[in-house]
Amino acid sequence: MVDLVYRNIMTDLKRRIENNEFKNKRLPDERSLSESYGVSRSSVKRALNVLANQGIIFKKRGSGTFINPLYQKNQSIFQYEGSNLGVTDSFKSNGKIPQIKLLDFKVVTADEDLQTELFLKPGDFVYQIKRLRTFEDQPFMIELGYIPIRVAPELTKEVVEGSIFNYFEDTTGKSVTKSFMSIKAEPSRDEDHELLGLKPVEPVGVMEGIFFLDDGTPFEVSNMRLHYKYLNYNTFVDLDD
Amino acid sequence: MVDLVYRNIMTDLKRRIENNEFKNKRLPDERSLSESYGVSRSSVKRALNVLANQGIIFKKRGSGTFINPLYQKNQSIFQYEGSNLGVTDSFKSNGKIPQIKLLDFKVVTADEDLQTELFLKPGDFVYQIKRLRTFEDQPFMIELGYIPIRVAPELTKEVVEGSIFNYFEDTTGKSVTKSFMSIKAEPSRDEDHELLGLKPVEPVGVMEGIFFLDDGTPFEVSNMRLHYKYLNYNTFVDLDD
DNA sequence: AAGTGGTCTAGACCACTTC
DNA sequence: AAGTGGTCTAGACCACTTC
Numbered sequence: 183m184v185d186l187v188y189r190n191i192m193t194d195l196k197r198r199i200e201n202n203e204f205k206n207k208r209l210p211d212e213r214s215l216s217e218s219y220g221v222s223r224s225s226v227k228r229a230l231n232v233l234a235n236q237g238i239i240f241k242k243r244g245s246g247t248f249i250n251p252l253y254q255k256n257q258s259i260f261q262y263e264g265s266n267l268g269v270t271d272s273f274k275s276n277g278k279i280p281q282i283k284l285l286d287f288k289v290v291t292a293d294e295d296l297q298t299e300l301f302l303k304p305g306d307f308v309y310q311i312k313r314l315r316t317f318e319d320q321p322f323m324i325e326l327g328y329i330p331i332r333v334a335p336e337l338t339k340e341v342v343e344g345s346i347f348n349y350f351e352d353t354t355g356k357s358v359t360k361s362f363m364s365i366k367a368e369p370s371r372d373e374d375h376e377l378l379g380l381k382p383v384e385p386v387g388v389m390e391g392i393f394f395l396d397d398g399t400p401f402e403v404s405n406m407r408l409h410y411k412y413l414n415y416n417t418f419v420d421l422d423d
Numbered sequence: 424m425v426d427l428v429y430r431n432i433m434t435d436l437k438r439r440i441e442n443n444e445f446k447n448k449r450l451p452d453e454r455s456l457s458e459s460y461g462v463s464r465s466s467v468k469r470a471l472n473v474l475a476n477q478g479i480i481f482k483k484r485g486s487g488t489f490i491n492p493l494y495q496k497n498q499s500i501f502q503y504e505g506s507n508l509g510v511t512d513s514f515k516s517n518g519k520i521p522q523i524k525l526l527d528f529k530v531v532t533a534d535e536d537l538q539t540e541l542f543l544k545p546g547d548f549v550y551q552i553k554r555l556r557t558f559e560d561q562p563f564m565i566e567l568g569y570i571p572i573r574v575a576p577e578l579t580k581e582v583v584e585g586s587i588f589n590y591f592e593d594t595t596g597k598s599v600t601k602s603f604m605s606i607k608a609e610p611s612r613d614e615d616h617e618l619l620g621l622k623p624v625e626p627v628g629v630m631e632g633i634f635f636l637d638d639g640t641p642f643e644v645s646n647m648r649l650h651y652k653y654l655n656y657n658t659f660v661d662l663d664d
Numbered sequence: 665a666a667g668t669g670g671t672c673t674a675g676a677c678c679a680c681t682t683c
Numbered sequence: 684a685a686g687t688g689g690t691c692t693a694g695a696c697c698a699c700t701t702c
Contacts, residue, residue, distance in 0.1 A: 237601070295492075298448070298492040299492045299493065360481070360659070360660065361659070361660045362478045362481075362491055362493050362494070362657070362658075362659055362660075363657070363658050363659075363660060364493055364655060364656070364657050364658075365606055365654075365655070365656040365657075365658070366608075366628060366651065366654050366655050366656070367608035367609075367626045367627065367628040367649075367651040367654055368608075368626070368651060369624050369625055369626060369651070370624075382624050383610050383611075383623050383624055384610050384626075385608045385609070385610060385625075385626030385651070386608065387607060387608035390493065392491075392492070392493055394481070398481055398482065398483035398484070398486070399483075408608075410607065410608040410609060410610070410626070413606075413607050413608055414605060414606070414607050415605070415606040415607070415656070416603065416604070416605050416606075417603070417604050417605075417606070417658055419601065419602045419603075419604060
């Protein structure tokens with residue numbers, strides 16, 4: 183891991199907050215922190231901004247920087263559930279791990295949408311991976327994923343029957359750390375009825391996402407149709423960017 | 424409104440992106456932008472960071488800055504952006520502002536869930552506000568909100584027929600800047616059919632949120648049922664935070 | 665080698681709060 | 684008036700990508 187100034191300060195401040203080192207829920211002012219850490223005020227600001235985005239502290243112009251009382255009182259509210267990326271991680275919180283049933287696995291040429299989304303040229307190949315995710319024999323999600331063969335040339339049937347993200351990280355050391363997600367509700371189709379056991383009046387939740395590696399390389403486009411009872415996307419929004 | 428450099432650039436870049444002014448989904452490099460806008464590179468960076476956090480663009484070190492293809496793909500639908508908080512702001516694309524029809528407005532005692540979510544004690548009172556949001560006479564959302572009378576003791580029928588967040592900010596100077604959102608899909612109910620004009624096989628998107636003031640005080644709990652065509656929640660997830 | 669975004673500095677000035 | 688966070692600058696150097 184790199185050794186970034188603002189990240190070290192962030193980590194240290196977090197530790198000190200958890201150790202209750204600050205009285206009155208108040209942090210020292212930015213200029214003092216800057217001096218005591220021996221870094222520029224900009225770097226202190228950056229560290230504080232990340233903590234503020236995580237809901238741990240908040241800043242009041244003219245007054246100072248304070249620890250959010252809700253953060254210590256009710257930790258669970260301040261968890262980012264929306265910040266799990268892959269399905270494997272997002273759904274195993276209750277200790278159970280979802281199973282995968284491979285429905286289809288082939289290589290196709292990327293259509294125009296995929297070319298745009300994955301930064302490909304006309305004629306480029308992508309894996310098309312269709313999988314059914316189940317939870318204790320209860321299917322909850324149909325997943326249609328596209329991965330450029332260039333970024334992951336070694337995919338096999340065995341690999342795509344497991345967690346692709348984990349496999350990719352284990353073999354290459356590169357990990358998927360960013361994604362754009364688009365979430366909506368849709369009426370269910372015939373295929374949803376068959377595979378997810380839905381009635382016609384029961385909808386699916388649709389999550390469409392582009393997943394990126396650390397360096398910004400698009401890794402996968404995924405269209406996920408979820409049994410409506412299993413989609414519950416939690417996210418934290420902060421306007422002070 | 425204040426006249427901030429980075430915010431002006433952000434707004435201008437957003438407009439130019441929407442007008443398709445950038446070829447190949449690529450923005451000019453930061454140094455060029457800095458020069459053409461006549462501002463420092465830091466200010467350009469700040470503007471770009473906000474856009475990146477909103478999922479509109481993303482940056483690749485060494486390569487450049489690119490427009491998120493998913494963002495433009497979903498432009499046609501008007502949508503709830505993860506980066507906006509209130510409904511009034513989130514849905515006023517194309518400069519059109521949604522209308523409000525007040526369905527119910529009263530004061531009740533907070534049940535157990537509300538007590539937890541709004542940090543209230545048993546017996547504490549909350550406003551219960553039920554509203555129908557329409558857009559050019561097309562209803563798109565049923566909103567059921569709860570606000571502690573303690574944090575906003577002066578709510579009236581006239582106020583809740585408009586933007587509560589805007590009113591609150593105008594009168595107290597405090598603004599709602601953070602929220603936890605929970606998003607899911609649900610089958611539509613009779614009331615959804617009547618008020619939103621949905622068929623039984625057509626679902627609603629449900630967004631539940633707790634909204635907070637700057638200082639961390641919980642301000643409102645809101646349950647929003649949206650016509651499924653009008654929910655498109657875009658969000659950007661970065662594990663490096 | 666040239667171009668790109670990322671990190672960091674040192675400082676100026678502003679806006680708001682507190683005394 | 685003093686203290687605080689907010690905005691912005693001009694520049695240095697680094698890490699990665701592209702040619």
